[in-house]
Amino acid sequence: MAKYFFAPIEGKSSKYHWAVVILSLLVFSWFIATAIRFKLGFWITGLNHSITWGGSEVLFVLFVGLSAGSLLISALGSIFGQTEYKVLSRVAALNSVLFMSAALMMLISSWGRPDRILLPFYNINPRSMLSLNAFVYSSYIAVGIIYLWAQLKNSEKWSRVLAIAAVCTAIFVHSGTGFIFGVINGREMYFSSLTPLAFVIAALSSGTALAMIILHYSFKATHRKIDKRFFLQLSRVMLGLIMFVMFIVSIEHLIHMYAPEHYEGEKYVLFSGSFFTYVFWIQLYLIGFLSPIFILLYPRTRSRLGWILFASGLHVFGIVGERILFILPGQFLHIPLLPGYEFSSAAYGDGATINYFPMFTAWVQYIGVIAFVALAYLLLIKWLPLLPQEAKLIKPKPPEDLLIEESGEVAEGDTNIVAGSAEAEAPA
Amino acid sequence: MGNDRLDRRTFLKMGGLIAAAGVTIPAASQIFAPSGLASSGKELSAATDVSWTMVADVSKCSPDCTICEDACADENNLPRFPGKLSRFDPYWLRIIEAKKELSGVDNKALSLPVMCMMCDKPPCTHVCPTKASFIRPDGLVMIDEHRCIGCRYCVIACPYRVRFMIFKDTPDDQWTNRKVPKLMRGVASKCTFCVHRIDDGKLPRCVVDCPENALTFGDRNDPETEVAQLLEPGTAQALRPNLRVGPNVFYLGL
Numbered sequence: 001m002a003k004y005f006f007a008p009i010e011g012k013s014s015k016y017h018w019a020v021v022i023l024s025l026l027v028f029s030w031f032i033a034t035a036i037r038f039k040l041g042f043w044i045t046g047l048n049h050s051i052t053w054g055g056s057e058v059l060f061v062l063f064v065g066l067s068a069g070s071l072l073i074s075a076l077g078s079i080f081g082q083t084e085y086k087v088l089s090r091v092a093a094l095n096s097v098l099f100m101s102a103a104l105m106m107l108i109s110s111w112g113r114p115d116r117i118l119l120p121f122y123n124i125n126p127r128s129m130l131s132l133n134a135f136v137y138s139s140y141i142a143v144g145i146i147y148l149w150a151q152l153k154n155s156e157k158w159s160r161v162l163a164i165a166a167v168c169t170a171i172f173v174h175s176g177t178g179f180i181f182g183v184i185n186g187r188e189m190y191f192s193s194l195t196p197l198a199f200v201i202a203a204l205s206s207g208t209a210l211a212m213i214i215l216h217y218s219f220k221a222t223h224r225k226i227d228k229r230f231f232l233q234l235s236r237v238m239l240g241l242i243m244f245v246m247f248i249v250s251i252e253h254l255i256h257m258y259a260p261e262h263y264e265g266e267k268y269v270l271f272s273g274s275f276f277t278y279v280f281w282i283q284l285y286l287i288g289f290l291s292p293i294f295i296l297l298y299p300r301t302r303s304r305l306g307w308i309l310f311a312s313g314l315h316v317f318g319i320v321g322e323r324i325l326f327i328l329p330g331q332f333l334h335i336p337l338l339p340g341y342e343f344s345s346a347a348y349g350d351g352a353t354i355n356y357f358p359m360f361t362a363w364v365q366y367i368g369v370i371a372f373v374a375l376a377y378l379l380l381i382k383w384l385p386l387l388p389q390e391a392k393l394i395k396p397k398p399p400e401d402l403l404i405e406e407s408g409e410v411a412e413g414d415t416n417i418v419a420g421s422a423e424a425e426a427p428a
Numbered sequence: 429m430g431n432d433r434l435d436r437r438t439f440l441k442m443g444g445l446i447a448a449a450g451v452t453i454p455a456a457s458q459i460f461a462p463s464g465l466a467s468s469g470k471e472l473s474a475a476t477d478v479s480w481t482m483v484a485d486v487s488k489c490s491p492d493c494t495i496c497e498d499a500c501a502d503e504n505n506l507p508r509f510p511g512k513l514s515r516f517d518p519y520w521l522r523i524i525e526a527k528k529e530l531s532g533v534d535n536k537a538l539s540l541p542v543m544c545m546m547c548d549k550p551p552c553t554h555v556c557p558t559k560a561s562f563i564r565p566d567g568l569v570m571i572d573e574h575r576c577i578g579c580r581y582c583v584i585a586c587p588y589r590v591r592f593m594i595f596k597d598t599p600d601d602q603w604t605n606r607k608v609p610k611l612m613r614g615v616a617s618k619c620t621f622c623v624h625r626i627d628d629g630k631l632p633r634c635v636v637d638c639p640e641n642a643l644t645f646g647d648r649n650d651p652e653t654e655v656a657q658l659l660e661p662g663t664a665q666a667l668r669p670n671l672r673v674g675p676n677v678f679y680l681g682l
Contacts, residue, residue: 041594049515107579112576116577120557123558128557184555185551186585337526340530343524344525344527345523
């Protein structure tokens with residue numbers, strides 16, 4: 001079994017303390033903003049009768065997605081045979097739980113009645129994906145916490161079992177989140193069977209991207225060492241995932257353009273010159289897909305850590321755009337109540353231009369939830385031994401039959417398929 | 429250090445136990461709970477062999493007439509906020525101006541009263557995570573506002589955009605009809621076909637107040653009713669029939 005030396009960070013610097021204080025204040029502001037929103041009602045959020053799902057829901061799906069990449073990294077070591085990744089498994093599992101918690105914070109604080117948080121557990125509607133997801137989300141967090149506990153206990157057996165359980169739950173979580181939106185058949189922009197798949201893949205790609213950024217800055221800020229080759233390997237995985245998600249997004253839009261009932265929506269997003277057109281072509285395609293793909297393919301940039309992290313940041317930003325496109329355009333598009341007719345109403349804004357911009361209270365909530373993730377992360381890596389003193393990518397010892405007799409070198413590309421455990425000595 | 433380890437262990441155990449309990453106890457309680465829709469006494473007593481239907485003859489509707497809209501607001505205590513806040517006014521029934529998109533045909537604007545369609549297969553009840561949206565035995569789609577969590581899933585899922593969030597509390601001076609509860613802030617709401625009046629054997633208020641008799645309401649399962657006779661020729665149209673959600677509001681004169 002691999003032996004790594006995990007140690008809590010010292011957390012004695014003034015920077016750390018200031019960060020904790022500022023983040024605590026932001027989290028407290030979230031609490032106040034949520035209480036005000038609950039007390040006064042939705043009207044102070046920027047939502048209106050046309051746009052009833054807004055920024056909170058965008059961040060909810062973004063956070064659910066971001067938890068996926070961390071879990072992927074965490075599970076690489078336990079169940080996918082990449083034993084050298086066990087060194088990152090604890091901190092990745094922590095991030096996974098934190099992002100999922102943040103997603104639920106965002107979701108529940110956006111409800112009109114967050115005080116009724118337990119109702120979905122008591123009044124289950126088996127036909128509602130949101131109802132089923134109440135169990136899936138809470139199970140995911142529970143499994144994640146127990147998985148983390150098993151790792152802290154150094155229980156190899158339980159870590160493996162729980163990693164499998166966590167990955168299985170994660171598949172339900174991410175496809176289930178896609179289902180919430182994909183099943184809305186009354187609004188053509190939402191209705192798609194590709195949504196759950198697109199959601200899962202985008203979750204993995206953006207989650208991996210953000211996990212790399214967090215890992216890099218965690219090690220750098222605590223003056224610990226992490227092997228650059230982790231990032232090189234993960235960037236290859238991320239590259240494949242980005243290409244896959246771009247493929248799915250592209251075919252979904254192309255197929256929709258062939259269907260008359262979807263065409264209006266596609267035209268609105270892709271070619272109308274609206275806000276969403278810029279989000280789609282610039283934020284998602286140019287910044288989120290093409291730029292990272294170029295950086296990760298171009299020989300002079302693909303092996304440089306700075307460029308890899310930059311590409312990761314670009315992709316996360318692009319996926320924010322993808323989540324915006326996921327939630328908002330379906331509400332901006334007017335519902336065709338009767339084919340062949342144009343509708344308008346004086347009282348209710350049918351047929352009129354729809355505007356939405358989150359108000360101050362909503363922004364405080366968004367920032368507060370992000371601050372919660374950062375604060376919980378900073379406190380927990382100080383409290384628990386989650387970060388390794390040093391993360392080295394140690395290739396597993398190859399079995400005899402993989403060695404090339406003449407040169408004594410290991411065959412290229414074969415090292416990673418060895419399922420044996422890496423014996424990494426604890427650094428002094 | 430020893431104390432730290434103990435605290436850490438206790439914390440993790442407690443965290444795990446709480447999380448596990450949070451998932452299993454409610455689930456178990458649901459499994460052993462009596463089945464069926466939670467319902468009020470009225471709901472259980474509602475007849476099951478009726479099919480409440482509204483027919484709107486838009487050829488009788490005058491342009492700029494909002495009497496049904498106002499009657500609905502008055503009957504159901506729908507608030508009307510001043511100034512810019514008026515954009516948060518809920519409209520359980522609203523008048524929509526409809527114009528044919530094709531040029532070269534009679535392009536006269538029609539006025540359509542649009543309210544909850546009381547669908548036979550309502551997407552709103554399918555997606556509601558707490559069963560706050562439910563179907564009464566007499567087919568009326570209702571919202572239990574005490575069970576609604578304000579997630580807005582039903583508002584998004586409604587194919588007719590006739591569900592509304594209550595953005596703001598109704599001022600007390602606008603709570604004029606005490607037979608209808610004041611709207612609850614933060615939950616979904618919609619037209620009920622004036623269920624309180626139906627249960628008292630009365631017609632919905634919009635039907636009663638319409639000066640042109642453009643709205644007709646009744647049980648279409650009963651062939652003697654005016655509604656059944658209006659629907660008999662098969663010329664009435666439903667909105668978005670392609671979705672096959674079974675709307676129970678029909679339009680004549682489109």
